[in-house]
Amino acid sequence: MDCFADAIIVAMGSNLSGDYASSTVLLEAALSRFSGAGLVVARRSSWWRSAAWPDPSRPDYLNGVVLVETTLSPDGLMRELLAIERQFGRRRDQPNDPRTLDLDLIAYGRMHLESPGLTLPHPRAHERRFVMGPLAEIAPDWVHPTLGGTALAWAARATVGADATPVTA
Template identity: 60%
Template sequence: MKNQFDQNWLDQAVVVALGCSLPGSYPSREALLEAALIALASEGLEMARRSTWWTSAAWPDPTAPAYLNGVVLVETEASASEVLAALHRIETRFARVRGEANAPRTLDLDLIAHGRAVLDGAVVVPHPRAHERLFVMGPLAQIAPDWRHPVDGRTAVDMAATATVGTDAAPLADIAKL
């Protein structure tokens, strides 16, 4: 596991966002996301660093169950399309049902970035809306503040500061202090 990251390593990192609003068959959303972290390794995605869990109101309907989110940096030799396929397999194992956009769900895994790759085909990286979402950029800034967006070059810290979606997102540890 990496404890210190140089910019070269960060430039190669695969960034995955995890989220859920429903615990499914698990006792809690936290338990579900912890199990999802274990499932990453079963797909050849070695976790190098993870954020704490962040909570935020559901979007765009704040009356829906709140979300729990986090970000992991993984190491893998897999291509972006192979990583995305692995993420979809894991979602299926966790009873993810794709239907209405932004509906409550048991597990949502998003490929945020695959190194410095910029792809706009069957697989799109970097994720086209991640930079707008505090529940993605906040956790990413927590574990890799100097990570830079492959297209515009802004750091995770800069994007967290200017995020416009999920602006109520906060680490669970901070929520407990209130």
């Protein structure tokens, strides 16, 4: 039984610190903005480091995952996440460019959705260790809404960001 069937999952990432001392400080600051956007953080992973993809010569990424509670619709939640990204200087010039902040809505419970600005569950999250690893840390038994398989199983076979590992303090 999937005890995380209703989970709303947001992935966070950064490889440019912008006006902050580090990506860690930036991500923590972004997380602190969630409550003002109507998001309650129920669980959060540690930060995970991985080489930039697809160009590992760019700065390393720091990623994490949070489970949130909200009364916002998926589209409303996505609008709030994009607004938080903009507050931290995110520009969407080119795909896979370095970024100050990336917030992705990975899943909204068991919902299936395909709209111009949002697909749920996230179509590539299961391929990314920097998403599935942190998710497996806080919700190992979460089951992918369309593909099946647990976060723990997907983390073990993810191929993108396969070098992702938790950052130790």
